[in-house]
Amino acid sequence: MCVYKPDNALCHRGLKDTPPPRLDQCVPACANIARTDQNATGLRLRATALDQQAAHVPGPLGERLRHNATGLRGLADAHHRTRTTLQNGTA
Structure with missing residues (x-):
C-alpha cells in the first residue's frame, strides 16, 4: 500500500x-x-517460490532469482522489525 x-x-x-x-x-x-503482516508473509512465500525456481535454473538466471528472493526476505524482515502493533489491546 x-x-x-x-x-x-x-x-x-x-x-x-x-x-x-x-x-x-x-x-x-x-x-x-x-505493509501489513499479511503482505510480509506474502513476500516470504514469493521468496520461497523464487528459491525453488532457482534450483532448476542454471547460471546467472538462478543467481538473479536467489538474489531477488534474498531482497524480498529483507523487506519482510524490515517490516517485522519496524512494524507498529497494539499494546495490551489498546488503540
Missing part, C-alpha cells in the same frame, strides 16, 4: 506537480510504503 506523501516519494523524486503514483511504479525502499 502507498501512503502517498510527495516529499518522501521515491517514485517522483525530483519531479514537481505530478499526479499521485501508480502502484506499478513503486520503489521498494520508499518511505511511503505501508
